[in-house]
Amino acid sequence: MPEPMRPTDFTATGEARPERVARPRDAATLLLWRQGASGLEVLMGVRSVKHRFMPNRLVFPGGRVDREDRSAPAASELHPQTRRALEHRAAPRLARAIAIAAVRELHEETGLLLGTLEAGRLHAELAPLRYLCRALTPAMSPVRFNARFLMAPAETATGTFGGSGELEHLAYYPVAETPPHDLAPITARVLAEFRDLMALPEPERETRPLVWYQGRDTRRLERMG
Template sequence: MTTSATPSPPPAAPPGRPAHPRHAASLILWRQAGGAAREGTVEVLMGMRAAGHRFMPNRLVFPGGRVDLADRTAPAATELRPDTRAALERRAPPRLARALAIAAARELEEETGLRLGGPLPTLDRLHYLCRAVTPARSPIRFNARFLVAPAEAAEGTLSGSGELEQLAWLPLEGVLALPVAPITARVLGEFRDWLAMPEAARATRPLIWFQGRENRRLEVAA
């Protein structure tokens, strides 16, 4: 997730006490297959988490991981769009909101070999999608933000650290038949709805968050 060596996941909570959800970010990188803007040709970049992972093993996921301390002070080539920043700050202070975006760009490079923009990330290419909190019953929990960027915002060749296996561009309409977690399926549904919106409407739509796979709620300011 965060370094060349795979870090340990958050420690499990003591019995009877819910684990504290760690702040995390994932990036949905998408493209039109073949470069043609034809309906039904949207692809998303995903990879399989290895069987040895404690959290979501053998599941297709987006590049992402928890926020590192260094993400809070890391430089960027460009800063967040006003609407993306406002959406992230709905449930996070400004410094954490920016760190979430930095984490998404960093994890993209570590796990896929692709860089968002160049040596320093171009945060203005990121759009906010939604948030998901792992249920309290889970021994490992994340408060994850899902961000979106077009494939042309990234550069490089697919490689990565090996944490994600079988990295591939997958057709949006077919990925739900593959081994994805229920919450990933819900996020993909939100992404499909986001794509269908006029671009101007995306920045003003109601924000959504999930507590588990079923509990879909409107986001409110902290």
């Protein structure tokens, strides 16, 4: 007869706690944005129902940092403000790898290129990237990520939609409108964070405190110093 679960085996939301907490993997996500007819638009796509993590959800292009990202070449290096933001919670080599991963995932999942291909190898343009926020997947999730959300203007990328097929319904979606596909709670939070940031005068965006999300929707400010 199986041992009955104790009250402590459940989270505050009633979900069963995992027997072993998964270690978060470093991940990178890129919000490619433009000004459309109805205002700000962001490139997104729907993850296949076959995916273990957030299936059938509307998401930004992104994924985990690979070992090869740590030594990958770049066509340009990070803007100082972006580099400082990424290095707040990552060693310099990892911080750069996170940015490389964001550009790589954009190319793999959408076909769009932020950089150049030389002998089939991506040389990422890191200079256009700006930091938005980071998010840590809840402890009860079997797959966890420490994801950094970066952003770049759409005109800095070239190419046409294609990619691996991992993302379906690729399009620029208006930020101010209700999307036609389901959003994960954290994706909705990041979209709101992006909308609020872009509403600020450009000089104020550079001095805004660093934001991170703990779990699904707990907004916190990074401890500096």
